[in-house]
Structure formats: C-alpha cells, structure tokens
Amino acid sequence: MSKLLNALIFLFIFSPLWAENSSPNIVWIFSDDHTQKAIGAYGSILKSVNPTPNLDRLAKEGMLFERSYVANSICAPSRATLLTGKHSHINGKVDNMGPFNHDQQQFQKILQKNGYQTAMIGKIHLAGKMQGFDYWEVLPGQGSYYNPDFITENGKTSYTGYVADIVTEKSIDWLKNKRDKEKPFMLMVHHKGTHRTWMGAxxxxxxxxxxxxxxxxxxxxxxxxxxxxxxxxxxxxxxxxxxxxxxxxxxxxxxxxxxxxxxxxxxxxxxxxxxxxxxxxxxxxxxxxxxxxxxxxxxxxxxxxxxxxxxxxxYQRYVKDYLRTAKSIDDCVGEVMDYLEKAGLEENTIVIYGSDQGFYLGEHGWFDKRFMYEESFSTPLIAKWPGQTKPGSRNSDLVQNIDYAETFLDMAGVEAPKDMQGESLVPLLKGENPANWRKHLYYHYYEYPHGSHSVRRHEGVTGKRFKLIRFYGIDVPNGEEWEFFDLKNDPDEMQSQYSNPEYAAEIAKLKKELQNLRDKYEVVEVPQKPKKKRK
Known part of the structure; x- marks a missing residue:
C-alpha cells in the first residue's frame, strides 16, 4: 500500500512537469522578404560578410531546410497560408489588396482550444481584428521602421525606437510578465524587415x-x-x-x-x-x-x-541597406535565444525561423519577389527542437508554407483538420525519411494586373530537378506561355528548355503532375480583371 501511495504522491508532484514536457513551447520568429541567400548558413556569395551569426547559431543547434518554398510569393497571401494551412484560392487571400476572412479556421485558434496560450507581436499584414490570440499587438499594414504604431484590442499606440527592437522587447516582455506560466505557449515574433524600403537601425x-x-x-x-x-x-x-x-x-x-x-x-x-x-x-x-x-x-x-x-x-547601396535591416532581425534571434536559456525555457521550447518568401538581391538584375524562379520561390526555414532535432542537421525534402500550420499542431500533439492542405514536418525534424513524402510542389501567383512590378499571373509545378511554369491571362501572348528549367544543369534559370525536344518526356510528366496537383488542391479559377485606367 505504501508503494502505491508513494507512486501517487510522485505523480501528483511531478505530473505538471511531465505535462509541460509533453507540450513544448513554440517561439516562431518570422521576417518579411528574407532570402536564403542573405543567411550565412545557406552558403551564398554573401556568406563572406557574416550577415547572420545568430541564425547560423540556430542552424548549428537545429535543422536547416534546404528546399523550403512558398505557395504564392507575396506578403499577405503567404501569411494567410501560414495561419490556415491552405493555398490562396482556398483561404481566399490571393493578393495584397483583397480582405482576409478572420472567421475561418486557423491553427492558433485550434492551439488555443487545446490549452496553449497564444501571442502575436509584430507584422501580420492582414487587415482586421486578429482571432485566436490571448495577446496580440501588430503593426498596421506594412508598418514603419522608425517610431512605429502598433494596434491592439484597445486601439493604436505610437512608440519611439526602431521597429525590430520594439518587437523584440515586447516579445521578451510577454514571456517575462504577461503569459500564464502554467500553460505551454505559442509566441509569434514577426518582423517588418527585410521589407522595402530597407531602413536599418x-x-x-x-x-x-x-x-x-x-x-x-x-x-x-x-x-x-x-x-x-x-x-x-x-x-x-x-x-x-x-x-x-x-x-x-x-x-x-x-x-x-x-x-x-x-x-x-x-x-x-x-x-x-x-x-x-x-x-x-x-x-x-x-x-x-x-x-x-x-x-x-x-x-x-x-x-x-x-x-x-x-x-x-x-546593387551595392540596395543590398547593403537590405542586409542592415536583416542584421536587426538576427540580433533579435540572438536576444530571444539568450533569454530562453537564461529563463530556463530552452530545453522545452522549439525555436523556428522563417520568412514569408524569398527575394531578389540583384539576381537577374532584380529586387522584389512574385516569380516562381528559385530566389523568390524559396524561403528560409530553420528549426531547433531540443531532444528531437539533431543539431547541425540539414534536410533536402520539398517543404512548403502550407505545411507550417499542420506542423505546429503536430508539435503540440493536436490532430490537424482534414481540410488543411499541407503535411506535418515533425517526422522530418525527428530525422525520419517518410517513404511517401511529396515529390512535387504546386505554386500560383495571382496579383496581375492590379499589383506592383508587372509580374504576369502564373502557376507551376516543381520537383527537385525539373520545373514547369505556365504564364497565363491578360498581357500574355495568346493567353498562355510555358517555361521549363533543368535546375541541375541551369540552377540560375537562365534558359527555358520548353522548346527543346530532348526534354519532351519530362515536360509531359510535369504537365500531368501539374494537373494532378490542381485536382488534389481543388484549384479553382480566380477571375482576372483588367486594370482600370486613371481618369
């Protein structure tokens, strides 16, 4: 009897600790337009200037995803995908202009209902009142680099300082003073940088x-x-x-x-x-x-x-300014990681870093994003999960931002709704190699002719080696143009091989796969209207 009593006492005393360990905290640090090529750990030509020592540290302590991509390379639609786990045509946010339906299912609402405390601080770029967060304080629209305004449930407040520093300070303050320390948490630390107009601290x-x-x-x-x-x-x-x-x-x-x-x-x-x-x-x-x-x-x-x-x-002026804004984000990563260690939260907290899409740093003579070409289609993703993810590991599977919502839910031990369209990355983070992991990704960009930079509408499919893009609609000759790239022999995508008969079989395979993915994701036609001329 005494053994049973001692066992019950042990369980009573230590069960909160066990419960905490079974429900890890999640800190999701996110940026805007931060390309893989501006992160040292990804090994680009800019590595020589040591642009991101703290992100490199995160990669050494966790896993770096080499083939991380987005579903629609533009800010607000990407963020809508992150919250919903669905492609743009399903969540309704296809471009930066239209509204976002906050009433729809989102992963943080599900976490909140399953015992997690949720907080969102920084840029979200989705107009309207946030839902599913115990605490939220966000930038209006794009926000400002200097002396920014923030919006909460109670209205707008202006602050003095640099935006990345303020977001970081607010995030650490929430961890210290505002959260319920009896609950596991999901904290979203979302930055304005590295968005245009690239103004450093x-x-x-x-x-x-x-x-x-x-x-x-x-x-x-x-x-x-x-x-x-x-x-x-x-x-x-x-x-x-x-x-x-x-x-x-x-x-x-x-x-x-x-x-x-x-x-x-x-x-x-x-x-x-x-x-x-x-x-x-x-x-x-x-x-x-x-x-x-x-x-x-x-x-x-x-x-x-x-x-x-x-x-x-x-190029020199622009990219240096860009890297200066990235430096403040990297500072934030270091501060947050240091605080978690100091506060004794490190061992039970997953830290994830990503961006809403990639960006051009002079490649093809460009800046901005939108295209399905690698620089803007790809996006950084680095994750540290103590006890689960092997330090210094790298993953080369095809992952996409439709996967994030399912991943966060899986990390928390919560089943994802069947209508989410991504896959949990948890098996990959644990070093597993699922036999049925996807071999292709689907992409669709809609913001033409109403958006900036005159990038035509297009959709496409890619595997690890071959990529097929279909440009269509207004201002595309004959309503449709195709491009096909061999990423092994032409990683910079300088020469479309669509008309090359040597690739006819591969092109046919990808056209079939494109239709398969359209069917799988229930792709529907989104009306394209001509841009009204100014009077």
Whole structure:
C-alpha cells in the first residue's frame, strides 16, 4: 500500500512537469522578404560578410531546410497560408489588396482550444481584428521602421525606437510578465524587415560601408532565355528603383521639398519618403551623418542612370541597406535565444525561423519577389527542437508554407483538420525519411494586373530537378506561355528548355503532375480583371 501511495504522491508532484514536457513551447520568429541567400548558413556569395551569426547559431543547434518554398510569393497571401494551412484560392487571400476572412479556421485558434496560450507581436499584414490570440499587438499594414504604431484590442499606440527592437522587447516582455506560466505557449515574433524600403537601425546605418559585396553572376541578365513575363516585369535595379525611397539619395533641395510637404500633414507621415520624416531629431542626425557623405560622393561621380556603372552602384547601396535591416532581425534571434536559456525555457521550447518568401538581391538584375524562379520561390526555414532535432542537421525534402500550420499542431500533439492542405514536418525534424513524402510542389501567383512590378499571373509545378511554369491571362501572348528549367544543369534559370525536344518526356510528366496537383488542391479559377485606367 505504501508503494502505491508513494507512486501517487510522485505523480501528483511531478505530473505538471511531465505535462509541460509533453507540450513544448513554440517561439516562431518570422521576417518579411528574407532570402536564403542573405543567411550565412545557406552558403551564398554573401556568406563572406557574416550577415547572420545568430541564425547560423540556430542552424548549428537545429535543422536547416534546404528546399523550403512558398505557395504564392507575396506578403499577405503567404501569411494567410501560414495561419490556415491552405493555398490562396482556398483561404481566399490571393493578393495584397483583397480582405482576409478572420472567421475561418486557423491553427492558433485550434492551439488555443487545446490549452496553449497564444501571442502575436509584430507584422501580420492582414487587415482586421486578429482571432485566436490571448495577446496580440501588430503593426498596421506594412508598418514603419522608425517610431512605429502598433494596434491592439484597445486601439493604436505610437512608440519611439526602431521597429525590430520594439518587437523584440515586447516579445521578451510577454514571456517575462504577461503569459500564464502554467500553460505551454505559442509566441509569434514577426518582423517588418527585410521589407522595402530597407531602413536599418541607427546602430547599423554604417554597417558594410568598408565592404564591396560580391555580385551575382546574372546581375546583367538580358532575359533572352525566357518569355514575356521576365522581359516585361518592372522590378529592375536599372529602371524601377526609386531615388529617395529605395536608394536613399536625397540632396538638400529634395530634403527641403519633402520637409515642407510633411510638415503640413496631420499625424505621422507614411510611404517611401514618409519613413525618413517619422524619425526624431536624434535618429535623423545619425542617419544624415552616415548617408550624406556617401550621397555627396555619389553626386560627384555623375553616374548616368541605367548605365552598367549605375546598376553596380545601385546593387551595392540596395543590398547593403537590405542586409542592415536583416542584421536587426538576427540580433533579435540572438536576444530571444539568450533569454530562453537564461529563463530556463530552452530545453522545452522549439525555436523556428522563417520568412514569408524569398527575394531578389540583384539576381537577374532584380529586387522584389512574385516569380516562381528559385530566389523568390524559396524561403528560409530553420528549426531547433531540443531532444528531437539533431543539431547541425540539414534536410533536402520539398517543404512548403502550407505545411507550417499542420506542423505546429503536430508539435503540440493536436490532430490537424482534414481540410488543411499541407503535411506535418515533425517526422522530418525527428530525422525520419517518410517513404511517401511529396515529390512535387504546386505554386500560383495571382496579383496581375492590379499589383506592383508587372509580374504576369502564373502557376507551376516543381520537383527537385525539373520545373514547369505556365504564364497565363491578360498581357500574355495568346493567353498562355510555358517555361521549363533543368535546375541541375541551369540552377540560375537562365534558359527555358520548353522548346527543346530532348526534354519532351519530362515536360509531359510535369504537365500531368501539374494537373494532378490542381485536382488534389481543388484549384479553382480566380477571375482576372483588367486594370482600370486613371481618369
């Protein structure tokens, strides 16, 4: 009898600990437009400047996914997919303009109903009141790099400081002071960076000044090997980049003009020029001390816009600014990991890092995303799961952002609804090799002609070696164009082989697989309307 009593006492005392260990905490750090090629652990040409020491540390302590992709490479639709585990045509968020139905099923609502405390801090880019969170404080729309506003259940609040730092501080404060420490938690730490217009924190504005970044081999791509979409896009360093907003080139006359304009505005200015004028005097002093001498040097060189010299200069300015915003995110990763260790939460907390899509850092002469080409189709995914994931491991299976919702639920021991369209990554994180893991991915981009950068609508299918893309609809010759790439022999996707008879059999296979995936994901036609002309 005494043995039974002792066993019951032991269970009573230690069952909360067992329950905690059986329900791991999850910290999901997320960014905007952060390409794999800007993370050292992925091994790109930018690795030499050590852009992300803390993310590299996370990769050493966890698993890096080499073939991580998105379903629709644009901000708001990607985030809708993350929450719902469904493709854009199912969750209803196909582009950045339309509304998002918050009433629909989302993974955090399911976690909340199953005993998890949920929190969302930072950028979500889905207008409307958040649901399924015990605590949420989010940026309105794109948010601002400097002195941002945040929205909660109780309305809007303005803060002084740099956005990544504020998101990090709020997240750690929630961990310390606001959560119910009797419950497991899912904390979403979501950043504005590395989104356009790439404005680094005051401490980082001079970072990389003494470095000449290596250039991608296809910086001067002429698009001869591809069709209408690549040739007619509007996202090039050569033509599209804006002087003031993107490249931070402002002479004294321009500064005076915009100062006068924003002094007449009510509230805080927004937009490409407005971000600079949200700064307070101290912030602007640091900014000007760094950028003014560089801009003076630029003007003295009298570089002709659109020339090769211009493109090289724009590449250096743009990518350095981009990496400066990424540096603050990397700082956040380090701070959060250090806090978890200090607070004794490290061993029972999964830390995941990702981004809503990839981005072009001069490849093909571009910036932005949208295309199914590798740079924007791929996205970083790194996860540390103590006791489950082998430190320093890498996975080469095809994974996609439709998988995240199911993965979080599986981590929590909760069954995912049957109508979610992804697969749990838990077996992969545990080092297993499921025999039935997918061999192909489906992609669909919808935002044309109403979106930015004139990227035509397209859908496609890819395996590990071959990729097939179908461009269709308005402003595509004959309503349809195809591209096919052999990623083994042409990893930079410089030459479509669609008309090459040597690939006819592979093209036929992928066309069949494209239809299979359309059927599997219940793809429906989303109406495409011509863009209205301004009167």
């Amino acid at each position: 005051p401490r980082h504005v001079g970072l990389y000044d003494d470095v000449t970044l290596p250039q991608p081999s296809n910086l001067f791509d002429d698009y001869k090997g591809r069709g209408t979409a690549a040739n007619k896009q509007d996202m090039s360093l050569k033509i599209t980049m804006r002087h003031a907003g993107d490249l931070k080139i402002r002479n004294e006359a321009e500064k005076k003009e915009w100062t006068e304009k924003f002094s007449k505005m009510k509230g805080k200015p927004r937009g490409e020029h407005g971000a600079y004028y949200r700064m307070n005097d101290e912030q602007r002093k640091i900014w000007d001390a760094s950028y003014d001498p560089r801009n003076d040097k630029f003007y003295a060189q009298n570089i002709e816009k659109g020339s090769d010299e211009w493109i090289r200069w724009a």
